Amino acid sequence: MKSTIKDWLKVLVLLLDEAAAVALVFLILWVLKIEIPLPITIVAALALGALVFVIHKAVIPTFHKKQITGSEGMIGMKGRVIKPLMPKGVVRVGDEFWKAKSSGEDIETGEEVEVVGVEGLTLEVRSENR
Secondary structure (H helix, E strand, C coil), X not given: CXXXXXXXXXXXXXHHXXXXXXXXXXXXXXXXXXXXXXXXXXXXXXXXXHHHHHHHHCCHHHHHCCCCCHHHHHCCCEEEEEECECCEEEEEECCEEEEEEECCCCECCCCEEEEEEEECCEEEEEECCC
C-alpha cells in the first residue's frame, strides 16, 4: 500500500502529543535541576523516537481500510444459503442469519454466495459458483 504525504502529515500530528510529553519531562527535569548526561539523553530520545515511529507506522494502513460497519460493510462478504433462494430465502453470513434475494438465478441450499447489495434488512446476493 502506497502512503502519501497526507498520511505522513497525519502521523506527524499524531506524534505531537508524544513530543509534548517528552518536552514536559525535560522541562521538569531542568526546573528541578536534575542533570542527565548528554549521551544518555540522546540515546533515550532516539530510542523513544524510534519506538513511537514504529508504533505510529502501523497506523497508516488503517487510513485506507474499507468501511466495515453498517450496510456498506456487508457488501463483499461471503455466506452460505440456508433456505433456497428462489429468488428469496435465507443465508448465513458470519454467525448471523439474513433474509436474502438472489440477483437473478435460483440458488440451492448449501451454496456459497457473495453479498452484492443491501435493501433494508434483506441482502442481495449472487452465487460464488457461477
